[in-house]
Ligand SMILES: [Zn+2]
């Protein structure tokens with residue numbers, strides 16, 4: 001369903017914004033959604049809004065930072081779509097949206113068991129299968145089952161299919177390879193996709209899930225999840241004449257991120273979602289997503305280097321808001337100062353500079369995408385000072401938002417009568 005869209009005319013400032021960095025970008029922010037008065041509490045002025053749940057990247061909690069790992073919610077009216085569920089995302093999800101179910105009993109306000117604050121989640125999307133994007137997936141499966149996520153029917157979980165081969169061994173690793181069962185006789189599976197990962201998570205937590213079902217009335221998780229894989233080399237709509245990557249040979253970035261047209265992965269009455277491959281070094285498949293709504297379009301880059309063979313630019317054409325990952329250029333320089341090929345730190349250095357986009361490059365990428373608003377997220381390290389992230393503005397003429405957990409960004413016009 002191609003959704004009609006209107007150009008984003010802005011954005012309104014509804015709430016008191018925190019921090020000097022946020023004040024710089026006040027015209028387009030709605031404020032932090034958590035706690036009292038957040039847009040998620042039902043007082044939002046935009047029909048469509050992005051809620052940043054987690055805004056750091058990598059697998060480390062950075063000292064001095066309370067950012068959760070990568071996760072976003074797109075709210076369109078009373079429907080919600082989740083993109084990635086990194087470490088800490090479910091806590092942020094509850095902070096942003098769970099208003100509880102309170103009653104007055106014997107003169108005292110008390111919380112009744114659980115609220116169904118996730119009953120408007122329409123789908124969950126994973127850009128790729130790294131832990132900083134799915135570390136809270138088991139938690140989400142657990143809390144969501146009682147928080148209503150499948151009240152409307154099976155919940156679509158849309159994520160990468162199996163890669164089918166290991167990455168090249170750049171680090172000289174000699175340890176065991178973990179296998180996720182077998183895809184068939186003699187076919188070990190060291191790179192499972194979203195479906196097998198989900199099956200194995202249910203198995204790993206079987207005691208808990210079975211207890212919850214029999215003791216507490218949890219629903220049948222095997223029936224309320226509708227896992228759909230994308231990115232199978234056999235099914236991606238490759239450009240004409242392109243040969244899908246052959247698992248038997250070494251891949252180059254031409255295999256993992258060839259130039260391609262966006263393809264549809266989900267549609268309902270509120271959104272149309274399309275995807276392209278992006279360049280996350282050896283990580284295949286790794287996707288960027290675009291959500292078209294009646295209020296405007298949002299693009300989420302996922303994890304990527306700056307050169308996506310033009311894919312991100314095609315995906316973002318005409319979009320209003322681009323959420324893009326970023327890594328601090330100064331941190332890269334300081335961390336890998338003097339590192340040369342052959343040094344132990346070389347593989348990590350290669351990954352960092354190839355698989356991610358630095359503060360030096362991200363503004364230029366956003367400018368080439370032609371978006372009005374760039375939201376920096378997946379900020380690595382999470383404790384990078386805001387002043388260094390502002391480097392992104394140097395090559396980007398639009399509006400720059402430095403992401404923080406629970407920050408909300410309106411898309412489209414505010415609702416009639418709302419304060420702007
Ligand atoms: Zn990441």
Ligand SMILES: [Zn+2]
Nearest residue numbers: 128130280303
């Ligand atoms: Zn990643």
